[in-house]
Amino acid sequence: MANGEDAAGILGQKKAVRTAAAASRSILPEELRTQWSSQACRSAIDWLSQLSDTIASFMIYVPFRSELDTRELIEWGWQTGLSVIVPRCEPSDRSMELYLLKSWEELAPGAYGILEPDVSQAERCGPDFIPDAIFVPGLAFDLQGGRLGYGGGYYDRYREQLTEQALRVGKPLPPWIGLGFESQLQEEVPMEVLDARIGAMITEQGMRIINR
Numbered sequence: 001m002a003n004g005e006d007a008a009g010i011l012g013q014k015k016a017v018r019t020a021a022a023a024s025r026s027i028l029p030e031e032l033r034t035q036w037s038s039q040a041c042r043s044a045i046d047w048l049s050q051l052s053d054t055i056a057s058f059m060i061y062v063p064f065r066s067e068l069d070t071r072e073l074i075e076w077g078w079q080t081g082l083s084v085i086v087p088r089c090e091p092s093d094r095s096m097e098l099y100l101l102k103s104w105e106e107l108a109p110g111a112y113g114i115l116e117p118d119v120s121q122a123e124r125c126g127p128d129f130i131p132d133a134i135f136v137p138g139l140a141f142d143l144q145g146g147r148l149g150y151g152g153g154y155y156d157r158y159r160e161q162l163t164e165q166a167l168r169v170g171k172p173l174p175p176w177i178g179l180g181f182e183s184q185l186q187e188e189v190p191m192e193v194l195d196a197r198i199g200a201m202i203t204e205q206g207m208r209i210i211n212r
């Protein structure tokens, strides 16, 4: 934390950045969002294709509001035979459960109105399952690995769970990749010590590895 800033100061900053970032993303013209989403998805596809020997599954969000649209990437995953893993929110303890998604029909509106795996249709992943790559949504990102979400702490908690799982089964943590528009990048996003940092960022301009 910077000089003289307390935790409440950071929370206030996060709230302000969240509100501004949500507003500026929502006014991006739809044609541009569609075009940029496709370019970003193709960067993700190129990267996954290069790693096809080591990556058999990836975790991805289903877009809501004006988020970067991931549907092209999800459909490519199905066509290519990769396991497409989608989280479902559990608001009672703000955890996420993972499901293997095989078609759009397996989705239904969940908490917050986000399309999520329908528990009666999609197959839930086992307790030891770790996706080979994880694409993370956000409202704002920076190139030091900073990321700001909607404030539920869902991805931070999931990353903590993943760290325990990885230790338990003796596997490395999978790549944690931010997915968003170039205009969502900021000089520096307010971060707390426990916030999970991204290791790479994909936008319509391509993929950047974060060196820290």
Ligand SMILES: Nc1nc2c(c(=O)[nH]1)N(C=O)[C@@H](CNc1ccc(C(=O)N[C@@H](CCC(=O)O)C(=O)O)cc1)CN2
Pocket (backbone or CB within 6 Å): 061, 062, 063, 064, 067, 087, 089, 112, 114, 137, 138, 149, 150, 151, 152, 153, 154, 155
């Ligand atoms: N597509 C997608 N799925 C995702 C996320 C995401 O960012 N994108 N999440 C990423 O973590 C989690 C959902 N997190 C969310 C947390 C809060 C709100 C929400 O509507 N918040 C209210 C404010 C509520 C309050 O302040 O009490 C709002 O923004 O109006 C939405 C999603 C898991 N799934």
Ligand SMILES: Nc1ncnc2c1ncn2[C@@H]1O[C@H](COP(=O)(O)OP(=O)(O)OP(=O)(O)O)[C@@H](O)[C@H]1O
Pocket (backbone or CB within 6 Å): 014, 147, 148, 149, 150, 151, 152, 153, 154, 155, 156, 157, 160, 194, 195
């Ligand atoms: N690993 C964790 N365990 C428990 N609580 C956590 C953890 N990480 C964050 N939190 C709490 O969750 C709340 C929201 O965290 P934060 O502002 O980092 O959310 P966010 O990253 O914007 O949201 P999301 O991950 O849902 O997109 C905060 O009150 C924070 O203290």
